[in-house]
Structures are given as structure tokens and as C-alpha cells.
Amino acid sequence: MAATTTAATGRGGRRARARDAALPRLRFIDGEEEDARWSFPSTREERERYAVFKDLHDKSFYMTSGAKFGSDFLAYPGDPILFHAHYTVRIVSWDAVIHPLVIAATTRMSNAARKNFVVAAVRATDANGENFEVRYFTMEADVDLSSNRGY
Numbered sequence: 820m821a822a823t824t825t826a827a828t829g830r831g832g833r834r835a836r837a838r839d840a841a842l843p844r845l846r847f848i849d850g851e852e853e854d855a856r857w858s859f860p861s862t863r864e865e866r867e868r869y870a871v872f873k874d875l876h877d878k879s880f881y882m883t884s885g886a887k888f889g890s891d892f893l894a895y896p897g898d899p900i901l902f903h904a905h906y907t908v909r910i911v912s913w914d915a916v917i918h919p920l921v922i923a924a925t926t927r928m929s930n931a932a933r934k935n936f937v938v939a940a941v942r943a944t945d946a947n948g949e950n951f952e953v954r955y956f957t958m959e960a961d962v963d964l965s966s967n968r969g970y
Contacts, residue, residue: 867910871910871939875894881898882908883904888934890929903933905934907934908938909925909937911940914942940953941953
């Protein structure tokens with residue numbers, strides 16, 4: 820316990836101790852306890868995912884998991900109970916290489932489900948990777964050139 824107090828003092832004195840004391844404690848079945856600290860988002864991928872989620876949410880979209888359609892999110896124009904998803908969203912880093920067959924397959928899957936496939940390209944705007952810029956690219960299947968022409 821003294822090590823925790825010393826570390827808390829080293830981070831800012833009385834204010835840090837008060838902040839740490841205010842954290843709730845997690846108690847495990849075996850009797851151990853630890854501070855409940857929220858560490859999300861901690862990796863670059865999690866920060867990119869959060870940046871896309873926040874940007875779409877700020878644009879009034881609702882999101883759910885897009886795993887069923889091979890994407891990261893399904894984006895709805897309103898409450899998912901009242902609306903169907905209009906978009907499947909796949910998050911990629913700005914400098915990532917995407918194989919054309921992956922794009923074609925995901926686009927076809929989205930089109931078959933009556934949704935538009937959107938690539939959310941994300942890049943950091945600062946050196947430490949805390950702030951991100953998001954750009955969106957929409958893919959549309961060319962049904963006239965596929966075998967699903969309605970014959």
C-alpha cells in the first residue's frame with residue numbers, strides 16, 4: 820500500500836491521491852482488489868475505430884456490429900429498430916493495402932443485402948496518433964456486368 824501512495828504522490832501530490840481514492844475498486848472472487856480504470860481506447864486500431872464511430876455518430880448515424888456482412892459497422896439513418904441499415908462500413912488505415920478481391924467480395928455482399936459498402940480511411944493528424952482524420956469512399960457493385968442481371 821505504501822508503494823501505491825508513493826506513486827500517487829509522485830504524480831501530483833494531494834490531488835492525485837484524491838483522484839485515485841475516488842476510483843471504484845473491483846473485488847474478484849478470490850478476494851483480490853484493484854482500481855477500476857477504463858483503458859479503452861489503448862491501441863492505435865481501437866483509436867481509429869473510435870474515431871470512425873464518433874464521426875459517424877456526430878453525423879447522426881446509429882451503428883451496430885457489421886460482422887455478419889464482413890465489415891466493422893452497419894450504419895443506420897435512425898434508430899435500428901425503425902430503420903434498415905443503409906451502409907456497411909469497413910475501417911482501414913490510410914496507408915493500408917487492400918486486395919481488390921476483398922473489395923469486390925465485400926461490395927457484392929453489401930449489394931446483395933441492399934446496402935452500400937463504405938470504406939472509412941483513417942489517418943493520424945498529429946505525431947502521437949491521438950487525433951484522426953476520416954474520409955469515406957463508397958463502393959457500388961456493377962450489377963450489369965455481373966451474373967445477377969435478372970435473367
